[in-house]
Amino acid sequence: MELKVLIAGTGFAAEGHAQAFRAAGAEITGIVGRTPHVVAEVAQKLSIPHAGTDWQHALRECLPDIVSIATPGGAHYEPIKQAIAHGAHVFCDKPMTATSDTAIELHRLAQQAGVKTAYAASFRYAPGVLHAKKLVAEGVIGEPTEVECISHFNLERGIPFGWSHRREDGGGRLNNNFTHTLSIVTSVLGDRILSVMGEVRDDLGRAPIVSGVHNFATRRDFMPTDLNDPSLEWGKSDVEWSYTVLARIESQKASKPVSVLFKHGGLVPRFHEDHIVFYGREGAIYIEGHYGSGQLHLFDRSGQWRALPLPDDVAARIPAIKGETEQCWHYLAREFIRDILGEAHEAYPTFREGAEYQQIIDMIRSEGNWTKVAEPA
Template structure:
């Protein structure tokens, strides 16, 4: 048997540890991890049984000689380590957003293609079991020709979550970067990857957030919300990204004669009344999936005019990684596909830097808020 592929991780938080587990689960060897703070990266490496820990990315590349790098930091910190890794001939697995701008994302896409390295872009919730099931049903004609998709979510995030990268555009923050990337990938997985038209509106309805020291892991940031938000000594940081968006798109589908209309509606700071959901409508039925990323129960509406819960097909269930957590499961699935592709196996298409750079272009267009039509002169 050939030696396992070697992976170097960038990032020590929730995503970094999750990526390490995903690649290990797929059979790779985690040879090193890099972070900003010496104490933190050393603790994470020791806890995870990772032999190399450091704070200098280029030194880690030279010392570890990885086959693959896994980029698990906020999007604003992706460009430099990815560029160095490509130059070193490494394959790159990158969490979303790909970078902080379309310009840098396109540059990295082109550099990877020129260097001949493979890339994976972890807009990965397209791999939840129910989304895979829905994709199979749509392909089998269970709803006729697909006509519409709606992706509705309301996260009700606490407004006092400590100020950090998620509040700043230049650091890869915003709900388009960190929510829309997933739902767009899901819609493309369901009916077709070619996006024809896009329009939308974004809104920063947060404004500011408290500055709090000690926040390291994105998954535990709520634990650092100050008890007294009226404390005059409290400092505040300014948000410059969207916390809500409404986007419409048209996707070309090989399963339909006309473009499929898609509505993406996300409120990051508002409460939900009914469940978040994804629905695919067609000329002969519909598919409803509970959950903002389609990870809940799937229902089919068909000729009997009734919504019927559908069991997950055994072949899909058998192919799912045995891991808790929807985020972790999807990382495991994509990491497994990426490794198989690198090793020369035949795999289904997965998101790459082509999709990642496309998404950054779309996000920049949407943030311009140029989709409005002034009708004040129409009476």
């Protein structure tokens, strides 16, 4: 049975989702975007028969089994709600929506409608993460005790103003970085998040307004050469560009909750490589890269760090696709399709995780966990 897929969006994610579902054996029957000539160009490029700007018309015309939501988070709510009413299964990129209330509502509606959902916090499928999951499950590091996820992106301050700078559009580093690292940690340890606290900081403040930007992947091509140019217009950032989060996660592999540190600086430079480390009572696993896509190193009873090759059984599961983001989309789309068809599949994140993550992000942004230190007597 060939499932039919309708895509919402025309940028980098839309193209990635379309290719992922095709590789999984589905038919891409339509694509919808805001700008007529853009959606027509993308549809022609990807050989998609239906192209339009009316989402509800496309749902009636294309009769999709699956809709793939590849727009910024602030534009997710209405298309997903309409797709669920249509009876379509939903594959949604992160963030799920811009607020926890709307994310919870969509999760409830999907459950009531009996449709399947996939939430693309998908770097849990990076090769190093899958390898770490295997090692932890085999007890190689013993009982897990703590995890640290450290990343510094040194993003350019001249990146043109857009959805990533606006809370209402699903912007911010929590929505677009923390979602992945939280999914990575829970995929390895277990998905029961017991408690969370954290703080955020907007150390950008503003970004230049530049016309012509369409594709998120090429936004750097439009950066002004002189940020001191008095003729520049500026948009106000209202989201975090750095965060520090502490979490306690329950794991069946540990007798006590595992402590997790998530530290991200969007605008600051890195000195050593970004990394994810899983510590246990008998060893540790260090993965290079902010999303665990680099070399994995093991510290075990030998008392030495050593680089490990990717096991053959893990390598065999990785889609042969260029680009780590695209690779993970392919992995998730494949498992989602298998589930819909009633075939054996791996567990994957759904709207349950999407709604939970949005609640956690709202809690962190509220910063209601500071204790004031009194002056000494």
